[in-house]
Amino acid sequence: MQTLRLSDHLLPEFVESLKAWGTLWAPVERAPGVFDLEVIDDVRRARPDALRTILPFKKLLLKPRFTMLTGRLGEIPEDPGEGRHGPQVFFGAHACDIHALRILDLLHLSNFQDSYYLENRKNLMVVGYGCWPDERCFCASLDTSTADDGFDLFLTPLEGRMLVSVGSSLGDDVVRANPHLFEPATRQDTREYMERLGARRKAFTLSLDVTDLPYVLELKREDPVWREIGARCLCCGSCSMVCPTCSCFNVVDELVPQSVGQRVRLWDSCLFRDYAVVAGGHNFRADRADRVRNRYYHKQEAFVREFGVPSCVGCGRCIENCPTGINVVEVFGHVRGDL
Amino acid sequence: MSPELARARTQRGATRVTLTSANPYQPAPARIMRISEEVADTRLFDLRFEAPDLAERFQYNPGQFIQLSILGVGEAPFSLPSSPTRRGAFQLCIRRAGTFTNYLFDHVREGDLVGVRGPLGNGFPVDQFAGHDLLLVAGGLGMVPLRGLLQYLIDLRHRFGRVMLVYGSRTPDQVLFRSELTSMSRRGDAEITLTVDATAGQPWDGKVGVVTQLVDNLHVDVPKTFAVACGPPVFYQFLLERLVAAGFGKDRIFLSLERRMECGVGKCGHCAVGYTFTCLHGPVFSYWDAINLPELIYT
Numbered sequence A: 001m002q003t004l005r006l007s008d009h010l011l012p013e014f015v016e017s018l019k020a021w022g023t024l025w026a027p028v029e030r031a032p033g034v035f036d037l038e039v040i041d042d043v044r045r046a047r048p049d050a051l052r053t054i055l056p057f058k059k060l061l062l063k064p065r066f067t068m069l070t071g072r073l074g075e076i077p078e079d080p081g082e083g084r085h086g087p088q089v090f091f092g093a094h095a096c097d098i099h100a101l102r103i104l105d106l107l108h109l110s111n112f113q114d115s116y117y118l119e120n121r122k123n124l125m126v127v128g129y130g131c132w133p134d135e136r137c138f139c140a141s142l143d144t145s146t147a148d149d150g151f152d153l154f155l156t157p158l159e160g161r162m163l164v165s166v167g168s169s170l171g172d173d174v175v176r177a178n179p180h181l182f183e184p185a186t187r188q189d190t191r192e193y194m195e196r197l198g199a200r201r202k203a204f205t206l207s208l209d210v211t212d213l214p215y216v217l218e219l220k221r222e223d224p225v226w227r228e229i230g231a232r233c234l235c236c237g238s239c240s241m242v243c244p245t246c247s248c249f250n251v252v253d254e255l256v257p258q259s260v261g262q263r264v265r266l267w268d269s270c271l272f273r274d275y276a277v278v279a280g281g282h283n284f285r286a287d288r289a290d291r292v293r294n295r296y297y298h299k300q301e302a303f304v305r306e307f308g309v310p311s312c313v314g315c316g317r318c319i320e321n322c323p324t325g326i327n328v329v330e331v332f333g334h335v336r337g338d339l
Numbered sequence B: 001m002s003p004e005l006a007r008a009r010t011q012r013g014a015t016r017v018t019l020t021s022a023n024p025y026q027p028a029p030a031r032i033m034r035i036s037e038e039v040a041d042t043r044l045f046d047l048r049f050e051a052p053d054l055a056e057r058f059q060y061n062p063g064q065f066i067q068l069s070i071l072g073v074g075e076a077p078f079s080l081p082s083s084p085t086r087r088g089a090f091q092l093c094i095r096r097a098g099t100f101t102n103y104l105f106d107h108v109r110e111g112d113l114v115g116v117r118g119p120l121g122n123g124f125p126v127d128q129f130a131g132h133d134l135l136l137v138a139g140g141l142g143m144v145p146l147r148g149l150l151q152y153l154i155d156l157r158h159r160f161g162r163v164m165l166v167y168g169s170r171t172p173d174q175v176l177f178r179s180e181l182t183s184m185s186r187r188g189d190a191e192i193t194l195t196v197d198a199t200a201g202q203p204w205d206g207k208v209g210v211v212t213q214l215v216d217n218l219h220v221d222v223p224k225t226f227a228v229a230c231g232p233p234v235f236y237q238f239l240l241e242r243l244v245a246a247g248f249g250k251d252r253i254f255l256s257l258e259r260r261m262e263c264g265v266g267k268c269g270h271c272a273v274g275y276t277f278t279c280l281h282g283p284v285f286s287y288w289d290a291i292n293l294p295e296l297i298y299t
Helices: A008-021 A095-109 A115-122 A169-177 A187-203 A213-219 A225-232 A238-242 A288-307 A317-321 A328-336 B003-010 B052-057 B099-107 B140-155 B178-187 B211-216 B233-245 B287-292
Strands: A002-007 A023-031 A034-039 A065-072 A088-093 A124-129 A153-158 A161-166 A249-256 A260-267 B028-039 B042-049 B065-070 B074-079 B090-095 B113-120 B133-139 B163-169 B191-196 B225-230 B253-256 B284-286
Touching: A002 A008, A002 A169, A002 A187, A008 A023, A008 A088, A008 A124, A008 A161, A008 A169, A088 A095, A095 A115, A095 A124, A095 A288, A115 A124, A124 A169, A153 A169, A153 A187, A161 A169, A161 A187, A213 A288, A213 A328, A225 A288, A225 A328, A238 A317, A249 B074, A288 A328, A317 A328, B042 B052, B042 B113, B065 B090, B065 B099, B074 B090, B074 B099, B074 B113, B074 B140, B090 B099, B090 B140, B133 B140, B133 B211, B133 B233, B140 B163, B140 B225, B140 B253, B163 B211, B178 B191, B191 B211, B211 B233, B225 B233, B233 B253, B233 B287, B253 B287, B284 B287
Parallel strands: A023 A088, A088 A124, A124 A153, B133 B163, B133 B225, B163 B191, B225 B253
Antiparallel strands: A002 A161, A023 A034, A065 A260, A153 A161, A249 A260, B028 B042, B028 B113, B042 B090, B065 B074, B065 B113, B253 B284
């Protein structure tokens, strides 16, 4: 992989140059310590170091709500293009985000390809940024704390400069378009990168024991722990909304005046009460505890059996946003009997 | 870059498309050729895709389903009660059960256009069935997908051994496809046993009682036979273990199941049960699958 260096004072110019490749998205600080992924005009607002935006990048690919099809009642509908966003650049992707993208790819691009996701994904440039963990990060346990590929460019901050990894042909195009910004990386850069890597590994304080977790969960299916968590969970769906890999959606038809119909796609959560209701009214998961268990099992058992990896990247968003303080690491610890 | 994206970036437009449209959420126009009242509140619809090439090309397995779409009203999944051996048109057998079907019954007429996405799901393993006897057991609306399979077996009669159907309904006036089943039976195409829970004072020359008892009376050559069952949850509760007790391997009993579905292509998550999406890996599962996915058969 081609490795370059970029001086800190050239970073704003580099970020500015990314605008040439599409709508530029980056984390910005909305309130002290609260970050949001927004379209950037003033590049000085970009905070690629921000650990977690409230909503993850998945909103760039599939918006929380968009019209898939529109047309007159009873007629054959057309795609109004509302779910297709053209070229976009995501500046400030962390390693866990890049792994989450791979998980979304597994779901949306295998079997039948989701054409809305596919088009936006092909049009997405990913510029990564080396983060530093806090007390809610447990990506190291899930092997998602670093990314070897899955990005176009990846910037790792070192003292006064960045180490830049070029991960794709498109990433190389960005470098070639701005040759004055980059220099070849030196042995000193590499040495500092290695030091940072070692120190970062030691900086993790939270860990999740994933040893044989799918089978442990199978053994613990009827464990009382699920009732206990079910009693605490409000089924508000916050964890699903902020999760970078949760992508369940609902499809509803709406009628607007002049009897124009539209088929709208909305983010959904398996924790919502009506999630598994069928025609005639039967609810396959009427019980809160069943819905809670289903979510955890889907992440750590079902997805592993289907695609070979869990659909959790250890970003800590669900821990940060749960109104009743349910912590995924504690839940699995409890299931194992550690706590 | 993930292998999926790499493949997608290099194969623009060359993706595996077996559906009615390249956008899996885009329904294709189909015209309703005929509507007939099958039993009270249950209608049989004959449909044909508007595009002649699609009408010809539309191929499916017995046991697969489609999403029927009326923009502005909604979309709902329905089993195909017709057989792919009868090309050019297909059928749906629909009971009035909610908002979508109410609209369909009250406002959609012969000659109208509707949207169809499909075929979806896996269908019955008919290749595995070749050379074997088949025991079909249906309860209530569970007859709908089994009727498609039955037509298929009879259209390709030489490929299969004995074809047996045991079909239970609540009352005589609830029996679907009654005259068709009677003539199949009379011609000797299949051994058909109809039963009802109660006659409710209506004329009836079939059996009275639950299907499980009748299965025992068929003298099935179990090692030569595959069992296929479709019905409400309570029906499975008794039937499946009865079949196992009769000697059926759990991987030689197949069921067609129902779940809430939105996308039909394994993305939206609503029909997920454990590691399977009912719409993608089902709706047909073996009893062995069902035992390993505790939520699959809910009672």
